[in-house]
Amino acid sequence: MSFYENLVMQTQLNYSRYYGVYAAGKTPYELADKKALTYEKQIEALLQELEEADCVVVGGASGLSAAGGGDFYYGNTPSFQKYFGKFAKKYGFEGAFAGMQFSFAAREERWGYIATFLNTTQKAPVREPYLDLDRLLQGKDFHILTTNQDTQFVKLYPEEKVSEIQGDHRFFQCSRCCEDDTWDAVKPVEEMIQAMGEGTFVPTELIPRCPHCGAEAFPWVRGYGNFLQGKKYDGEYQKISEYIQKNRDKKILFLELGVGRMTPMFIQEPFWNLTLNLPKARYIAVNDRYDFLPKEIEDRGMVIMGDIARVLKDAAESVPVKNAGKKRA
Numbered sequence: 317m318s319f320y321e322n323l324v325m326q327t328q329l330n331y332s333r334y335y336g337v338y339a340a341g342k343t344p345y346e347l348a349d350k351k352a353l354t355y356e357k358q359i360e361a362l363l364q365e366l367e368e369a370d371c372v373v374v375g376g377a378s379g380l381s382a383a384g385g386g387d388f389y390y391g392n393t394p395s396f397q398k399y400f401g402k403f404a405k406k407y408g409f410e411g412a413f414a415g416m417q418f419s420f421a422a423r424e425e426r427w428g429y430i431a432t433f434l435n436t437t438q439k440a441p442v443r444e445p446y447l448d449l450d451r452l453l454q455g456k457d458f459h460i461l462t463t464n465q466d467t468q469f470v471k472l473y474p475e476e477k478v479s480e481i482q483g484d485h486r487f488f489q490c491s492r493c494c495e496d497d498t499w500d501a502v503k504p505v506e507e508m509i510q511a512m513g514e515g516t517f518v519p520t521e522l523i524p525r526c527p528h529c530g531a532e533a534f535p536w537v538r539g540y541g542n543f544l545q546g547k548k549y550d551g552e553y554q555k556i557s558e559y560i561q562k563n564r565d566k567k568i569l570f571l572e573l574g575v576g577r578m579t580p581m582f583i584q585e586p587f588w589n590l591t592l593n594l595p596k597a598r599y600i601a602v603n604d605r606y607d608f609l610p611k612e613i614e615d616r617g618m619v620i621m622g623d624i625a626r627v628l629k630d631a632a633e634s635v636p637v638k639n640a641g642k643k644r645a
């Protein structure tokens with residue numbers, strides 16, 4: 317098992333042990349009682365820490381995508397109505413995930429929905445907070461770790477700079493995990509969307525199937541109980557593990573963006589652990605709801621409480637534009 321996955325596994329044990337605490341929106345860690353700087357000072361400190369870091373590990377979680385208008389997952393938001401309106405009207409779903417959990421009577425309609433879901437994220441432009449983050453990372457050595465499956469980061473950066481440990485909407489796997497294989501989902505999704513038109517059903521023959529056993533395909537994502545943790549998954553963990561191990565003695569900044577309370581085990585707590593244990597590590601989190609800085613690392617970092625889009629915008633505006641937004645090698 318790779319170094320980073322091992323950290324996640326340890327954290328997961330802790331999570332099960334203290335499940336009630338986490339479920340109540342808290343943390344079992346003793347927190348710093350240090351008073352936070354003013355917002356302006358925090359933005360200055362963020363820029364300073366970025367400037368001084370030899371390298372940056374960005375942990376991008378759900379709050380980051382939601383901040384940029386990708387807020388169609390959990391509620392009946394305007395963006396949900398825009399992309400999923402015909403399904404929302406027919407079934408009263410409130411948020412894209414509700415439809416993914418729904419038992420459609422026909423497989424053709426189930427796939428009409430899945431195709432709509434994948435098409436929405438595959439085709440989405442790179443959102444503003446990601447572009448602002450990109451400006452902040454100009455000229456830095458960095459690696460991205462993300463639990464977001466919506467492909468925003470891979471639209472900006474080459475695959476080797478991004479570890480997508482919860483899957484990626486551009487790929488299918490076998491729904492039965494019969495073989496350790498993933499394949500392109502972009503073209504089949506495009507064909508389903510075209511064939512579906514204004515309706516909600518795709519033609520039976522377009523339902524994507526596993527090339528090995530003929531079972532239905534499924535998006536390569538965690539969250540539905542059949543996530544394929546094979547060679548592609550290991551590869552994602554390998555990238556982040558190698559990056560951290562290679563840079564472990566440098567001034568490494570862990571920048572956590574938008575981690576929610578139900579999944580502290582992938583980014584947040586491994587970052588806390590690494591900040592504590594690597595000699596020159598620093599930690600900054602941006603979170604709109606939780607101000608959690610463990611006491612053990614209170615002198616090694618801070619939490620900026622606030623709207624992620626605004627924080628990144630305010631910080632990025634003090635950085636000159638070079639080639640932000642262009643895919644870099």
Ligand SMILES: [Zn+2]
Pocket residue numbers: 490491492493494495526527528529530531
């Ligand atoms: Zn199969």
